[in-house]
Amino acid sequence: MLFRSKLDSESSTSILPVSGVYFLPLNSVNLTGQVTFQGKTSGFNALVRVVREINTEKGIWTEQITSRWTREQGRFEMNVKPGTYQIDVVPNIWNSGEFTNGLPSYTRKLNCIVPTSGSVSCDVALNTANFLGKITDAAGVSRTQTSINIVKVDNVGNTTFTDRGVNVDAEANFQTYLEDGTYRITIMPWWEFRLNLIQRTYQVVVANGAITEVRDLATNLTLTTGANNRYTLKFGTPSVMGTVLMPGSSVERVANIRIEVRNSSNTQLWEYQTYTNNEGNFSLPLPDGQYFISAVNDGRVRNVYKSAQTSITVVNGSTSPVTLRLREGNLTGVVVLPGTSQPVARSEEHTSELQSRVDISYAVFCL
Numbered sequence: 044m045l046f047r048s049k050l051d052s053e054s055s056t057s058i059l060p061v062s063g064v065y066f067l068p069l070n071s072v073n074l075t076g077q078v079t080f081q082g083k084t085s086g087f088n089a090l091v092r093v094v095r096e097i098n099t100e101k102g103i104w105t106e107q108i109t110s111r112w113t114r115e116q117g118r119f120e121m122n123v124k125p126g127t128y129q130i131d132v133v134p135n136i137w138n139s140g141e142f143t144n145g146l147p148s149y150t151r152k153l154n155c156i157v158p159t160s161g162s163v164s165c166d167v168a169l170n171t172a173n174f175l176g177k178i179t180d181a182a183g184v185s186r187t188q189t190s191i192n193i194v195k196v197d198n199v200g201n202t203t204f205t206d207r208g209v210n211v212d213a214e215a216n217f218q219t220y221l222e223d224g225t226y227r228i229t230i231m232p233w234w235e236f237r238l239n240l241i242q243r244t245y246q247v248v249v250a251n252g253a254i255t256e257v258r259d260l261a262t263n264l265t266l267t268t269g270a271n272n273r274y275t276l277k278f279g280t281p282s283v284m285g286t287v288l289m290p291g292s293s294v295e296r297v298a299n300i301r302i303e304v305r306n307s308s309n310t311q312l313w314e315y316q317t318y319t320n321n322e323g324n325f326s327l328p329l330p331d332g333q334y335f336i337s338a339v340n341d342g343r344v345r346n347v348y349k350s351a352q353t354s355i356t357v358v359n360g361s362t363s364p365v366t367l368r369l370r371e372g373n374l375t376g377v378v379v380l381p382g383t384s385q386p387v388a389r390s391e392e393h394t395s396e397l398q399s400r401v402d403i404s405y406a407v408f409c410l
Contacts, residue, residue, distance in 0.1 A: 093107070130167055133207065151205070174249075174274070177269075179215065185214060186240065223249050226249070259277075300343070307332070309335065335355075350367040350370060351370070
């Protein structure tokens with residue numbers, strides 16, 4: 044049996060075997076801290092994440108380096124490479140009765156500097172939530188089947204996304220802490236509920252730690268707080284409902300078909316693109332106006348093709364139900380090798396004598 048003469052550790056130091064046995068040392072703790080809320084460490088535990096920001100073309104995103112749950116007395120310990128980090132803390136409240144003066148919320152501690160030797164303590168005092176919300180449908184019925192996305196927007200439209208760990212409770216309530224700035228909060232229904240619930244985005248402005256504006260970007264209406272100082276964020280309702288069927292006179296509905304939307308100038312409106320659900324139904328939140336919609340098979344179903352365009356007009360936020368029917372091919376052919384009658388079984392791309400490039404998947408095709 045062969046043994047290595049040494050092992051190289053993460054710190055680039057060599058570890059030599061003793062009688063053929065390597066003794067691997069554990070990393071020592073170099074980052075510690077304690078999470079508190081209004082001086083308390085009871086009634087909650089918290090997920091502590093070490094992150095750093097990354098600039099991208101689409102905005103600023105955070106990269107998580109490592110994470111730990113707090114243990115007794117809200118303490119945490121970890122080992123990270125030397126550098127400057129941010130500490131994100133997301134509390135998990137398991138006894139809200141302990142908090143009579145606000146609820147603990149997501150908190151970020153900036154510039155926690157881990158030295159090249161020794162350790163550092165970065166304690167975090169949790170903020171009190173300054174934005175309280177409730178999710179409902181257009182009729183005011185609480186909706187817990189939702190995800191919440193929060194991005195910060197600067198003066199030129201660049202966005203910064205931070206995972207704040209915001210979730211709704213059994214009554215569809217949620218809370219978080221927002222630093223000064225302008226935010227867009229988007230409420231998104233779970234996939235299986237997207238037929239009747241349409242995601243909606245709200246703009247929130249914070250100054251001096253207080254909420255100064257909450258505006259529905261779909262209606263441009265300003266919201267005010269309701270019961271328990273909460274803002275009610277409502278899902279939108281679809282203005283277009285429809286179904287996609289197989290070709291001919293079939294009543295078979297087709298799932299996972301892309302719905303393409305174009306305006307009256309025949310310009311594709313990518314922001315409204317959607318897919319049929321498992322029952323072949325779809326919905327669209329189109330504003331009032333004239334549109335052309337069609338069903339596009341992206342290869343999910345064999346031997347059926349794009350439907351004809353259907354013209355619709357949305358008036359006062361609604362229109363008649365739409366049926367889109369996929370079509371059978373009306374032109375078939377076989378791709379062969381040059382100078383032969385031998386079919387090409389499969390190819391990614393071919394160039395014809397006309398110097399045009401054709402992408403194909405199988406030898407027999409239909410248009």
